[in-house]
Amino acid sequence: MVVVRREGDGYNSEGDDEIEHFKNKEKTGLGLLTASAFFYPFEDSDCQKASNSTACSPPQLQVFLFFFSLYVVALAQGGHKPCVQAFGADQFDEQDPIECKAKSSFFNWWYFSFSAGILVVLTVLNYIQDNLGWGLGFGVPCIVMCLALIIFFLGTKTYRFRAHSDDINPFIRIGQVFVRAVRNWQTNPTAISTEEEAQGILAHEGIQQFKFLNKALVMPDGSKKDGRVCSIDDIEEAKAVLRLVPIWATSLVYAIVFAQVSTLFTKQGVTMDRKITSSLQIPPASLQSFVTIAIVTVLPIYDCILVPVARAITRKPSGISMLQRIGIGIFFAMLSMVAAAIVENKRLEIAIEHGLVDTPKATVPMSVWWLIPQYLFFGVADVFTMVGLQEFFYDQAPGELKSVGISLYLSIFGIGSFLSSFLISVIEKTTSRNGHTSWFADNLNRAHFDYFYWLLAGLTAASLIVHIYFSRSYIYNRKLVI
Structure with a gap:
């Protein structure tokens, strides 16, 4: 298991950089949405006065800017949401009983804050958009996102970051377990049992679940003797995914x-x-x-x-x-x-x-x-x-x-x-x-x-x-x- 340490302990801040990157994208998208509504205002009255559908259509530049902004926001949300929740939960040490309890509450209060924000949108922002204009309606969340980014930066020196393992990429590592299990499909059960006993895992709770993956413990026939051996930790990770x-x-x-x-x-x-x-x-x-x-x-x-x-x-x-x-x-x-x-x-x-x-x-x-x-x-x-x-x-x-x-x-x-x-x-x-x-x-x-x-x-x-x-x-x- 990897542990978390504060930035001052020498651990890198890649998780922090990812969140910053996607927050910037979201801020950019909201800014472009604000610009599309503010610099090219288009009212229903314009459409009512128009004699044809062409005159009723918004400028092409506004349409392009609007949809481009939505795609930028979607891209930012796709990267921001998974990273920010994982990063927030990483701030708690699972080995500390008090912090372990607090970590369980983190997800409760994170969703509470998220829902409270939605409640504000359904009440305050809907009123602003309907009565004061879409430019201001998009501008308010853009300003709030900028303030959130500033607050996020202010806490940089206090954050904890996961230590990066020097081992092989986890996707490759887990993938190798499935590939090797398939290649060893005809392996003698005795050879697998011998390898399990050698690694001392016979009594492990999950050893009987998805047992076919235990075949990855054996090096396939024809493989190099110095090739990488799938460890029990690799197999446990593969089983965790399944x-x-x-x-x-x-x-x-x-x-x-x-x-x-x-x-x-x-x-x-x-x-x-x-x-x-x-x-x-x-x-x-x-x-x-x-x-x-x-x-x-x-x-x-x-x-x-x-x-x-x-x-x-x-x-x-x-x-x-x-x-x-x-x-x-x-x-x-x-x-x-x-x-x-x-x-x-x-x-x-x-x-x-x-x-x-x-x-x-x-x-x-x-x-x-x-x-x-x-x-x-x-x-x-x-x-x-x-x-x-x-x-x-x-x-x-x-x-x-x-x-x-x-x-x-x-x-x-x-x-x-x-x-x-x-x-x-x-x-x-x-x-x-x-x-x-x-x-x-x-x-x-x-x-x-x-x-x-x-x-x-x-x-x-x-x-x-x-x-x-x-x-x-x-x-x-x-x-x-x-």
Whole structure:
């Protein structure tokens, strides 16, 4: 295991440089977005006055600058998010009991801060963009990013950095294990047992799991005698990567559910009574703030109350295991889908009762506040699953691949979004055959989002069962002390 030391101890700051690099890219992207909106202002009134679509179009330079800025921000986020979480968690010494407990809380408070920022965006920035202009709306986050970069620089002398091993690149090292295991596929089991006994690993907890990789211990026939031998640590790293795959796969259903919060949930809200007062309506997209409210409310309770109580019972620094936490979150995601299905079914019944089936633009006389439970359930699910996945993929990835572990966590939601679109597309084509009304018809009063929510609830329940199965057999990485 690699250890962490402060910069003054002579360890390099490559992790610091990576974060600085991507922060600069993000700052550049936000700056270009601000410029595209500020220097080329384009108002809806311009479009209304225009007599043709060409005059209504923004300047080509503005379009180019806008999309170029978005790609720069996306590139920066792709590098910044995995690095900053891994780097933050690296500041804690796993060998220190106090810091080990604090490290578990780090992921809670990191996500708390992230969610609090989203809450500000959904309230303050949305108001600025709608009422004061997009130039200022993009400019504010650009200024905030610059301030964040300055604060980040101020802490440079206090940061800890992982010591870089002189060993071979971890990707090559782990890859060699799989390649050699395949080349040794026909190796005599006796030779493998002899090598295992020579390295004293017969009693190791994970030796029986993915045992085919133990074949990498034997040098392939015809190999040079002085060739590099795969050690038990190399094989353990390869097994650690394989153990992540089932958890990654079972979390994809959660990501599909996650994609509905900002899409179908909002479409439900558009059709419902959103009046707060006689002259004020709540924007349907603003209901997403209830997910964030649930997160910033439940996370402190979880970290300050539930974890200490669980810690006293289980004697684990984190209170409950990471996989248990993920499973609890998946359960709440299932409850969110059940609540969404029940509310949508009721909305359709009310639409039928009031003869609104063929008037999709009419407001269904059902308060939009009925949607709040499904948002709150999913907010609680995020507290458990989202944060649990972050900690799990960081903690269980091989020592030199911590940021790659966080990248795997992020890939769950990227691929989950694609799977959500694919699933909706398949259901759309299947349910609209032979003249039938699709579950996702443009007229929501004839559509059946409720059927889709029940389907997702069933898939989530199935993924929870599979998750529990793999969790029971999961072997956590052993911590090597140097």
